[in-house]
Structure formats: C-alpha cells, structure tokens
Amino acid sequence: MDLVLVKQSQIAGPSFAHPGHFNERYHGLSLAVISNPRGAEAPRAWCPPSLVMALGGPVLLRRGAVHSQIPADAVMVLEEGAQYSVLSQGSASVLTVMLGSDALNAGTSYQSPKRRLLPTLVGASDPIVGSLQSLSRRCRFEPEGLIDDQGTLQSFLSELWSRQRANEHLMARCPGRTLAHQRDVLMRLSRVASLLDAPGGAPADLATLAELASYSPTHFLRLFSAVYGASPHDYQVNVRLAKARRMVAETGLAVRDIAEAVGFDSRSTFNRLFRRAFGTSAADLRQRLARSSHTRGMIRGISHGDPGGAHAAA
Numbered sequence: 001m002d003l004v005l006v007k008q009s010q011i012a013g014p015s016f017a018h019p020g021h022f023n024e025r026y027h028g029l030s031l032a033v034i035s036n037p038r039g040a041e042a043p044r045a046w047c048p049p050s051l052v053m054a055l056g057g058p059v060l061l062r063r064g065a066v067h068s069q070i071p072a073d074a075v076m077v078l079e080e081g082a083q084y085s086v087l088s089q090g091s092a093s094v095l096t097v098m099l100g101s102d103a104l105n106a107g108t109s110y111q112s113p114k115r116r117l118l119p120t121l122v123g124a125s126d127p128i129v130g131s132l133q134s135l136s137r138r139c140r141f142e143p144e145g146l147i148d149d150q151g152t153l154q155s156f157l158s159e160l161w162s163r164q165r166a167n168e169h170l171m172a173r174c175p176g177r178t179l180a181h182q183r184d185v186l187m188r189l190s191r192v193a194s195l196l197d198a199p200g201g202a203p204a205d206l207a208t209l210a211e212l213a214s215y216s217p218t219h220f221l222r223l224f225s226a227v228y229g230a231s232p233h234d235y236q237v238n239v240r241l242a243k244a245r246r247m248v249a250e251t252g253l254a255v256r257d258i259a260e261a262v263g264f265d266s267r268s269t270f271n272r273l274f275r276r277a278f279g280t281s282a283a284d285l286r287q288r289l290a291r292s293s294h295t296r297g298m299i300r301g302i303s304h305g306d307p308g309g310a311h312a313a314a
Contacts, residue, residue: 001030001102001103001106001148001149001151001153001154002029002102002146002147002148002149003029003030003031003032003097003100003103003146003147003149003153004026004029004030004031004032004145004146004147005032005033005034005139005142005143005144005145005146005147006031006032006033006034006144007033007034007035007139007144008033008034008035015046015047016046016047016048017046018046019046019048019080021046022046022047022048022098022100023100023101026100027100028100028101028102029100029102029146030097030098030099030100030102030103030149030153031097031098031100032095032096032097032098032135032139032147032149033094033095033096033097033098034093034094034095034136034139034140035093035094035096036088036091036092036093036094037059037086037087037088037094038087038088038090038091046081046083047078047080047081047082047083047098048080048098048099048100049077049078049079049080049098049099049104049116049117050077050078050082050096050097050098050099051075051076051077051078051095051096051097051099051132051156052070052075052076052078052086052094052095052096053070053073053074053075053094053095053096053097053129053132053133053136054070054071054072054073054074054088054092054094055072055073055092055093055094055095055136056072056091056092056093057072057088057089057090057091057092058070058071058072058089058092059086059087059088059089059092059094060086060087060088060089061076061084061085061086061195061198062084062085062086062087063082063083063084063085063212064208064211064212065205065208066195066208066209066212067195068121068194068195068198069198069199070121070198071123071124071198071199072092072124073124073129073133074121074122074123074124074129074198075121075122075129075132076119076120076121076122076194076198077117077118077119077120077121077122077160077194078119079116079117079118079119079187079190079191080116082119082191095132095135095136095139097132097135097153099117099157103153103154103157104117104157106154106157115161116183116187117157117160117161117164118164118167118186118187118190118194119187119190119191119193119194120160120163120190120194120197121194121195121197121198122160128155128156128159128160129156131152131153131155131156132152132153132156134152135149135152135153138150138152170186170227170228171183171185171186173226173227174186174189174223174227175223185223185227186227188213188214188215189213189223189224189227189228191212191213192209192212192213192224192232193224193228193235195212196232196235196236196239197239199240199243199261199262199263206220206221206232209232236263237273238277240262240263240264241262241273241274241277241278243262244258244259244262244264244270244274244282245274245278245282245285247261247262248282248285248286248289249285249286249289255282255283255286258282259271259282270282
C-alpha cells in the first residue's frame, strides 16, 4: 500500500475544506505527516479518519474545552471530520496518518458499505502499536514523496477492524431504528470515551462532554450510561484504576508515580478508590503478587530438580 509522506516543522498536518478536497489531492492514497507542532497549537478544519501517534513524548489533543494527552508511543484514532488541534510537549513529535479510501477499503469488495473507524486510544504497550512504530521510523528517514508502507499500516488497520467487530455488543445497546443510526450513536459516544481513556483526559464535566457528543446533557448521560454501563465520571475512574492495577503488577514504579501517571492528582483519593475497587491497597497488592511469583518460582525449581530449590525444601 502506498502513502504520501510530508515533513513539517510545526503544524501537525494539513487540513481540508471538505472530503472532495482531500480526495482530489491524494486520489485515495493515505497521507503521512511527521511534524513537531511545538509552541502553538495546530488547528484543523475537516480531516479524513486519522491516526495520531505521539513520538518521543506525550502530545496534547484539544477540541474546545476538551483535551486529552496522548502518551508517548500511543495512538489516538480520530473519526472523519474531527476538528482537533495538536500540540507537542517538549521535544515530542507527531506522526499523523490521514487515511485514504485505499486504506479504509482494503480487503473489502467495492460493494461493501463505507467502513467507519470508531474513535479509540491504543496504548503504547499494545502489541499492534509496533507496526506504526515501524512506519514512523521509515517516515523519519525516507525523503518526502510517495512511499510503500510495506504492509505495516494495513496490519494495524486490520487489527482495529477486528477489535471494532468484537465491540459490536456496544452498538446493540445503542438506540436507533436502523443499524446506521445505532452506529452513529456509538460513534458520538466513542468520541467521548476515547478521550476519557487517556491519562490527563477530558474533564468529566457533563455539559462539556455532552457538547462534544452533540447531545443535551440529560440525553448524553442516559445514553452513555446505558451503553458503557457507567456514568462518564465512573467510566473514567474505572479505566484509570484498571490501568493502575496493571502497572502495579507489571512495573516497578512507585505507587505515587503510578497514581500520577494514570491521572489522579490526589494520592489519598487514589488509595481510597483503589482499595474500594480491589479490596486491598496498591502496595499490599504488589507485595502479594511478588510473594506469589516467588512461590511459583520455587515450585518450578523443585519440579525441575533445581539444587537450590531442593536444598531450600530440605
């Protein structure tokens, strides 16, 4: 699959007046932009479905009063027509891939309905991010112009489509007389959920989030709670606590650093909510997991005739 590579020192990518404007310029190809939008935000008008990847550090994504931090090496999937500005923090740069029809329709027949990617955040530790990391390295060293992405972009998109199909149970919870109407509802709610998924994400101010989804506050709250099983505030807290638990189990970061990394300003609030969710403190959970891991290691050593394990058992 071919794409057009552009390198810019400041803005995160060109914007377009309408879909035809993009198609006329790139004829179905995708546009990859490497940039460092530092010091001033890069406003957007209309843009096609896009992948925004933070390189070397976090970047800030903003739309009106709503903002979200994309962590280093993470990817935010933006819907068609999204009007966000992007601001890099420090020396971070941005890879923005604006998806043309060739990428979106790959692997389908021409009779297939137009596919729409739901807004979502793909974390840096997610295995599928590796394909975009590979693409970003190529883009850094390739000259501007037409390049072959060697299947990396399609690999990433294929997994996104697969995950989107796996989440169709959410669409079944959306009201609507037609499938297209239900899909539109989920698109609008996903626009909010993707920002709440990010650390330092959108403020859980109901009126602001409802405006982002183009609903009244009352209608938005009812829809979001029905589809995601929690209010926007509780959804954001649950997402952050789940991330914190994984970090407690998989990293050696101090608990206070984990609390800050997932978006809690107050250590006491984090401790209280963590204990309520998991029945133990983060520090006690880490100690229990460490003891469990040590015990499993000793059992494996004994079962394999490890002299140290046998001696310890004796």
